[in-house]
Amino acid sequence: EAGVTQFPSHSVIEKGQTVTLRCDPISGHDNLYWYRRVMGKEIKFLLHFVKESKQDESGMPNNRFLAERTGGTYSTLKVQPAELEDSGVYFCASSHGYSSYNEQFFGPGTRLTVL
């Protein structure tokens, strides 16, 4: 079974540009989460999809960030326009069920550098 995949693995852009990150969850997983780790600090929650619906987007930093999950399969996270403080590693995770006991499987992350 393929794990969670993320594309690209690295992205280097200039301040003011737009970047789109993609996450492909494990097939059949209804729950998809986005997290971010900035400057080696703690990993922070961004948002949670259940199928194609946004269940919780309380962690989104501001309206420069837009997440979508059309069709309830893969998800994209767009940053427009990017700022220096957006640099970090963006992780996607997916889980099958809605219980705490349903393990969240993480992808390898996308390292975003904004210059």
Add this chain to the structure above:
Amino acid sequence: DQQVKQNSPSLSVQEGRISILNCDYTNSMFDYFLWYKKYPAEGPTFLISISSIKDKNEDGRFTVFLNKSAKHLSLHIVPSQPGDSAVYFCAASSGAAGNKLTFGGGTRVLVKP
């Protein structure tokens, strides 16, 4: 306000000895606690978890202890092996909050041969 804290950024231990990682939390709504292990350039990998109704969970060399009154949990690795060298993240979730994970800052463990 950091709700989950790992106060030791790093830990060095000799192969074969015990590694003890600590984690403190402040939110009483957390009802599930997890430890994740992370290697460089990889995503976190689930290691072990514990429900708030238990005080201990064991899986092979890994044991997690939960002290609810102190809002403290710990991970014991016995015996430590060189392959255990990684960053360990403590995380907590609440079913009432959609099971999103709140992470600590991580503890880098180095197991010396």
